[in-house]
Amino acid sequence: MLNIALIGCGRIGVMHSQVVQTNARARIVAVHDINPKAVAEVIGDSDIKAAASAEDIFADPNVDAVIVASLTATHADYIEAAVAAGKPILCEKPIDLDINRVLACQKMIAGSDVPVQIGFNRRFDPGHTALRDALVAGEIGRLVQLFVTSRDPFPPGIDYLTNAGGMIRDMTIHDFDLARFMLGDDEPVEVWATAAPLIDDAMAEINEVDCAMIVMRTAAGRQVFLNNARQAEYGYDQRVEAMGTSGMLQNSNRTPHGLMRYKAGATAVQTGYLEFFIERYREAFVIQLDAFVDLANGKPADVPSFDDGLKALALAEAAYRSVKSGRAETV
């Protein structure tokens, strides 16, 4: 039984704690959050320990591994602390909004073999995984073009947005990683991007965008397209399309159930998609945790690493440079 401590008891932290409950090989033994109310909610009437500080958690010999779902600004510190304490860590993305902090962290943990997993949960989605498996199996010949559509159902609050580092660092980062997951060893080397506040006027006021189109070229010359919108009234839209020399693959959206309505002028009406990432990627979070348990137990596990976190951020940086320059920017 893997004893896990959870740092950060916000919405995603709560979700992680629920996911751990469904895993027969792990349990939450300690939690920490600066908000005692959030802590109390996760603990409920269980015997989970409320740690006074993150330091206590890293020092606790009863804690085998750590899940970090706290504010982004704390991620790099906790990764360094976990590595120093020899505790495997599953850390939410991004590692930091400042790539220099990430590079410093990389130096700090260099040489260590303490497992670090970044929370790119989409890699564990059964549909995305099946698409990648089909690519690897050569089902569509050579991949030539890749398309990732990623639209949130509604934007986060203005408070969140002013500290989130910009849509491309905060939201597109998942798509950069998902594209890299699909591309295998063939890394993007060039990024061109355009981004603007087209949906919500409030975005322009805080110098934020809500629509983006990004094109990348890989080392082997493949073409990759990412598109984002912070707000899609019809629901959380998560699609991947892979065009190959002998076929095409699409992973499309999921509905809560299979009911379809037929009325005059509106046939085959679906009710809508699974609401947001908590619902859409529920299975992915469960499988991600299981992979982390393997990783923490020293078993082979194909998980997104610290370097994957760094590389996704580097693509976001290149995209921001391109938005300014109007040029394709080298990564």
Add this chain to the structure above:
Amino acid sequence: MLNIALIGCGRIGVMHSQVVQTNARARIVAVHDINPKAVAEVIGDSDIKAAASAEDIFADPNVDAVIVASLTATHADYIEAAVAAGKPILCEKPIDLDINRVLACQKMIAGSDVPVQIGFNRRFDPGHTALRDALVAGEIGRLVQLFVTSRDPFPPGIDYLTNAGGMIRDMTIHDFDLARFMLGDDEPVEVWATAAPLIDDAMAEINEVDCAMIVMRTAAGRQVFLNNARQAEYGYDQRVEAMGTSGMLQNSNRTPHGLMRYKAGATAVQTGYLEFFIERYREAFVIQLDAFVDLANGKPADVPSFDDGLKALALAEAAYRSVKSGRAETV
């Protein structure tokens, strides 16, 4: 060039005349209808001849073949006349509402080799044909269950209904034939049926029904299900499903185009189906006519024969007996 005469210039007659125009091997040379206005409409400013009577048409040496789209009560007479005149005939279904009249007609034309084709147009629908081809090719192993869904978008007028011979003779007749087309040599031998006026109260007043469920058993023991409704607010619904020992086939509905709408709570919304049989079976009518041209030209043509018309009517008769008796009735 096959010189065709058209008897009956109502809605279906007009459609036939338009279909002939698209066929490079045939043309309409003469028309007849008791309604001179209908005749004038089909002729327009063309040099098609307005025949004074059906007799004139059968006597006209310039007429190679005849299409009959007049009232049902005239069909058997015209078939006999066409056979007597040696003119190939494509006659709309049903041959007659009275099976005794059909049997008499069968006797009258027995021994003749003048081609008679009954207008079971659905046999020529590309989707239905592809389904049958897949059955014949053994794609789903042995067929064990067959399902035909057939719902009209709206009922005919009360005037029509009072002379149409009842829903099962008028509307289901197409489904009996389509089922026989799919079953190949394995004929239905037993029919059980229930029918009632469930949608429109006006039906009960004229002793008519608007909903039916019919189950047939074939000589080989296969199970066949037909279901009808005279009125489907969401549109003309025409589906076939074939269940086999190693797979399943479905021919589903057609939309006028591929546009889908996505809104909050209503995603993947299609606009609706092709309106009614004229639109839904447009291609089928075109292919049916081409097969008739082959038939009239003495070429091999796989078309529904007089006997097919008789057998579909015999199934309708058995269904009506079953509605009364509550028993499965032998055909």
Add this chain to the structure above:
Amino acid sequence: MLNIALIGCGRIGVMHSQVVQTNARARIVAVHDINPKAVAEVIGDSDIKAAASAEDIFADPNVDAVIVASLTATHADYIEAAVAAGKPILCEKPIDLDINRVLACQKMIAGSDVPVQIGFNRRFDPGHTALRDALVAGEIGRLVQLFVTSRDPFPPGIDYLTNAGGMIRDMTIHDFDLARFMLGDDEPVEVWATAAPLIDDAMAEINEVDCAMIVMRTAAGRQVFLNNARQAEYGYDQRVEAMGTSGMLQNSNRTPHGLMRYKAGATAVQTGYLEFFIERYREAFVIQLDAFVDLANGKPADVPSFDDGLKALALAEAAYRSVKSGRAETV
């Protein structure tokens, strides 16, 4: 926390025990099965108690409620024992293969207010529930025709089949109940059925069938169609279609993920459906258990009752009479 005892540790029992684990308001405290190995598997290294007998479970004051997933022949006995012991019971379907035993059991428990829930899990499937909600909300006007398609991916073993009471009592029973769930207060009053061994020759040898078509008429005259196959090579097929005076509803199948493949001659290819009832109705089992916890806690819960179990069996009996008589049989 509701303390549940589980009787029967076969495949479905194991599933129930896993489902209980995901419910924060319930836990398994005791299990019994005649097979000690099965018991050991469910207990694992937990502190669940292995009861020496079913009697021990009903006598155990620590047991608040009972889930029965043992052989059908034991169901009625356990229902009587649970009612006598005052313990709420969730019992798998069917109550018994012999309707006289069910009627005797009904008499025995008459007047008691101990909650009895029959395991018609499909009533809790989100898609089926949404369809029923749409019916109740009048979205399609008046319901006139109902269609239930239910095909298993592969047949049970011959051993199981020889004791299962026949396909209609064992498998169709779910569809009778699902139809009743959709129909609300309007009960089926007449049943016509045909059934035969069309897929697997081994069925004929044990006097069993593997294909059925059943038509029911309700008190209000509605038409209901059920169709079954014991073996569908393309997967577990569970569909409901409801035809109304102003629209239509379909609840269609679920896939494990949204991946679609596009190749020459085979576009939009789905991988297949969720494998069988354990996978397809996973959510339904979870919601069913939660409803049972409500029921056991004295809260209002809309669950299938003992009478629902009896009525579904009565429909199966009528269907078997009809298969023999060729007539529509009154329920």
Add this chain to the structure above:
Amino acid sequence: MLNIALIGCGRIGVMHSQVVQTNARARIVAVHDINPKAVAEVIGDSDIKAAASAEDIFADPNVDAVIVASLTATHADYIEAAVAAGKPILCEKPIDLDINRVLACQKMIAGSDVPVQIGFNRRFDPGHTALRDALVAGEIGRLVQLFVTSRDPFPPGIDYLTNAGGMIRDMTIHDFDLARFMLGDDEPVEVWATAAPLIDDAMAEINEVDCAMIVMRTAAGRQVFLNNARQAEYGYDQRVEAMGTSGMLQNSNRTPHGLMRYKAGATAVQTGYLEFFIERYREAFVIQLDAFVDLANGKPADVPSFDDGLKALALAEAAYRSVKSGRAETV
């Protein structure tokens, strides 16, 4: 009856002549092609006149209007000749591969009111039209992002390609126009493009590409994405997606019929799409011709003009500049 002359009797010319046959208000009266065999094929046993030269056609008082489907290099000359002769012209795209030639032609015909229609047939596709109508009706609020997917089933021959002016001028030109059609008055002002030979090695040898991704920004700041492939083994892929502030629209592909196959591991299999533009855009060609007949008859007709042809080419030029520069280029 509009008397039309056809110049160019290749594959597309033949298609145009067939389309004219289905139009009750027009007929082909004369044809010209440098290849007498092609001419003979179009004429068949009809009384269509074989014109000795294009000049003869423009001088023929019996010719009311002209359709041009000859080599691209002749288009501008024929447009000038038609305008000079006062004959309305429907000319296939592109006007010329050299934008200077197009500009010269524009000057030459300036001030004339002889109708010139460019053959951007996709504007008349019922699905594309319905999508645009929905945009204009404000169904998805304000349009913010537009996506056009356009993939040919197989590349043209090397001979054709070496004279076609490059994929972006030859193939993408349709997508530039389709995007402009959807955007209404809001013109693209900036283009970024990447293109490479990724599928077929033969492309690289002739300095041609077969995959492209193009992003445009409009005057109002909207984002537009075009993607092309010269070869899609799964078939001719033509999709449009429009993302708006309150919904989304997709026009998806068309299949020849509705048959779907279900087998183990491959459910809901469609047979494939309508083969290529002749089949996929059959209806569009028919409606395009009807609009041209209106135009030639002096009736109001919303058709792509000479300027539309010029503007699409200008976008292609900007795209080629961007491929070289790596920068977003102003149109």
